[in-house]
Amino acid sequence: MLREVTLEDIRPIAIGAGILGTGGGGNPYLGGLHLASVIREKGPQTLMDPFTLADEALVCVAGTIGAPTVSIEKLPEGTEMLRALRLLEQHTGRQFDAVAIAEIGGSNSMQPLIAGLQAGIPTVDSDSMGRAFPEIQMSSYLFGSDAKVAPYAMVDAADNAAVVPSAVSDLWGERIARNIAVSMGARAGLVACMMSGAQLKASGVHYTMSLAHHLGARAIEAQEQKSDVPQVAADVLDGEVIFRGKISDVNRRTAKGFARGHVRIDRFSPVSARGSKDDRLEIEFQNELLIVRINGEVVVTTPDLICIVTEEEGEPVTTELLRYGTRVAVIAAPAPAQLKSEVALEVVGPRAFGYDVEFCPLPGGVIGRRPAG
């Protein structure tokens, strides 16, 4: 289990969280560069076992809200989350004891390390998705406890700031935050979801920073040994490599603060010249990869994880970087148990995203389990 995050841990976390990010969560390479600069200045960040957190401790989540397509062009000023955290403390008159992770995916796995280091408080080894999702209400901290998204604070790279003291519901909180993020140029630092240690322990998907690190370390090892990186990654996640092929079409648009679209992947060497029965895979995404169809038939559905990695190196490919011609492998892995309850599926199941299909769960799963050591 990881106890602190040093410069050396950034690359494994970037790869692991990139894969766990299911295409979203923001670009992990850029997030890693930012984290490295803060660690160089302030030293390693303490990672806290969630079960060592006092029940009455006050925790928040910190991250970037916006469209990943924007975030690769509009770089952060660097202190957005710290300023949002201080603003929320000032507005509520309370002080945070630790920062938790909203989503373990991509850059947003690293933002809580940056925010914690800058604020001088530890980061909890726990997130609320065990992957990434596009919207705030899709957080197990929210649907798994009576914590609320509001009050929350948002700050952009310039001097724009906003506090939302209350929202009718977490969905309304998301709508307002999304529109504020759009006004802020589709990228802002967000500190939200004030909760107690007890609420976090009851609702979180735990030890996912340790899992991301382990997954990344195994992938790097496999890269060095020239072994099958996608297969190694799938094994770590108790999942499988369901497809290997070349991206033949990407339809992507940045709308309402999201990167939406679909990607088509054609299998290498089809069985017959006219194409075999299962030669075409399509994935729908809304920041994250949500639904896989093979030749039109749904085979994997949110909240189960759908991860695109490069075929040779097993490096994660986020949705904003999907492009024609890339040779990729598609990994499917079972979602953590916290996302599969009836309550959870109403918020993160296929219908929550507007897809008229049932959730067809993959068997097994390791995400959210306490690692050995």
Place this chain on the structure above:
Amino acid sequence: MLREVTLEDIRPIAIGAGILGTGGGGNPYLGGLHLASVIREKGPQTLMDPFTLADEALVCVAGTIGAPTVSIEKLPEGTEMLRALRLLEQHTGRQFDAVAIAEIGGSNSMQPLIAGLQAGIPTVDSDSMGRAFPEIQMSSYLFGSDAKVAPYAMVDAADNAAVVPSAVSDLWGERIARNIAVSMGARAGLVACMMSGAQLKASGVHYTMSLAHHLGARAIEAQEQKSDVPQVAADVLDGEVIFRGKISDVNRRTAKGFARGHVRIDRFSPVSARGSKDDRLEIEFQNELLIVRINGEVVVTTPDLICIVTEEEGEPVTTELLRYGTRVAVIAAPAPAQLKSEVALEVVGPRAFGYDVEFCPLPGGVIGRRPAG
């Protein structure tokens, strides 16, 4: 000069502020019903001569932000502005001494009376436009002093609230507020523009509530005497009736939180059967009426006032109620001096709205002058 606002004053203010509203500011009839219910409960509202305000007094503006097209269908809960005012007081730790008027147009002329009554503080007989404009930064309190739009607070009819502690500029403050208003269903209560009595006195367009009341009273008198109401209204405003005719086309869409479009008016009995040279008038609007063309030639431009009233009764017609077949008169009147400086025209002149025409000022003007008595 009006010293307090009673139930009897509501109808004249509704008509006067409806005309001054240049098509915007929200429906004055609905605003009047709301104000009447609050006066019935709490008594008349004190109207304060701006020059009796202490230099160090703390003043805010209060109003409704959103699309007038929405506001006629989505009625307020009734305490939006009071809740926003208290939220801003709580966030900043300061107390307001009085409420000023953002725009004297339409319903937004009455909102500061409602907010003041509910909060137990007087309303200042001063606004920042002498008319209505669609965006927050178009306020003389802002471009005429060093006051800023942020910090501000917004509250909707339900339990959604937001505070914007800082904005890069007033234009950024407007963008963020507009998007929050859209999230809140294109209608929200807004309390903004914290300023001192000294700032208000230096930058406001004064005595416009008294002017609205006087204008409305003269119009009602003319209605009773069956005289030419549009002409009487034009005379009060030192303007003229530039056109009388029938609305023959309305193009209106609610986009990005605004009611945008244009209206065409055809002159009664054209001089020849083929139409005379000046038989067609067109007005462009963005919540408010901004540019008049007669047969394609620009004749009146923002910030000068363009007011549509019914031809017979002289009742104001707001943009959301423009419809085919209505017989109307168009009044043009000179804007207050505060809107015609170089600095002001950058914010409220034709180019600020995207029209590639120069401001062609009408001569004279009375708006903002101290009334007799």
